[in-house]
Amino acid sequence: MSKEIIYTDKAPKPIGPYSQAILINGTLYASGQIAIDAATDSMVNGSIEKESNQVLRNLGYVLEAANMSFENVVKASVFLKSMDDFNSMNKVYNSVFENIKPARETVEVSRLPKNVNVEISLIAVSSEND
Numbered sequence: 020m021s022k023e024i025i026y027t028d029k030a031p032k033p034i035g036p037y038s039q040a041i042l043i044n045g046t047l048y049a050s051g052q053i054a055i056d057a058a059t060d061s062m063v064n065g066s067i068e069k070e071s072n073q074v075l076r077n078l079g080y081v082l083e084a085a086n087m088s089f090e091n092v093v094k095a096s097v098f099l100k101s102m103d104d105f106n107s108m109n110k111v112y113n114s115v116f117e118n119i120k121p122a123r124e125t126v127e128v129s130r131l132p133k134n135v136n137v138e139i140s141l142i143a144v145s146s147e148n149d
Contacts, residue, residue, distance in 0.1 A: 020044060029080035031055035034132060040081050045145040047085045051098065051138040052077040053131065067104040067136050071111035074139050079115075082143060089115050091143040097125040098138040108137055 025040035030052065033039060040049040054063040054070035055077070063073040082088055095116075099108060105125065121141075131138050 025049075025081060025085045027080050027084035029057055029083075030077040031057045031060070040085060042085050047082070047087060047091070047141070047143040047145075049078060049081050049141040049143065051096070051140040052081070053133060053135040053138050055133075062133060062135070067107045068111050070135060070137050071108045071139075074137055075111065075115050078139060078141055082141070085143070085145075087143050087145060090119060091146060092116070092119075092121045092141050093144050094142040095121050095123040096140045097123060098128050098131060099125060100128065100131055100136045102127045104136060112139075 021044060023042040024038045025042050025047065027039065030039055033050065037050050040047050042048075052074045054073040055061070056063055056073060057077070057080075063069050079089065082091065095112075097108065097112070099105060108125075
């Protein structure tokens with residue numbers, strides 16, 4: 020079993036005892052990302068669209084560090100503070116997953132780290148596993 024910790028300075032540093040992602044046997048398990056801009060180490064606030072964009076940008080950096088892209092994603096988990104934000108988040112999400120839609124669940128939760136409105140985690144598989 021080959022287990023590799025994936026880390027990139029382009030995405031926010033973990034705020035707890037976990038890795039940005041773990042790559043094991045060609046499958047990437049990316050931890051949930053929130054709307055922190057790693058370049059400024061500050062939260063991106065203002066709207067669910069802005070937060071969703073930053074979250075997906077962060078996940079893109081993690082995928083890139085594992086030599087993958089959104090095309091490799093097979094599963095996404097979306098956590099929303101309010102289901103009222105579902106349609107707005109979905110528009111941003113759809114702009115990243117235009118061609119291949121991964122399996123996904125979206126759930127409303129009572130609270131997220133740093134009181135953000137959205138968190139997304141991913142599972143991706145290397146195309147070398149085809």
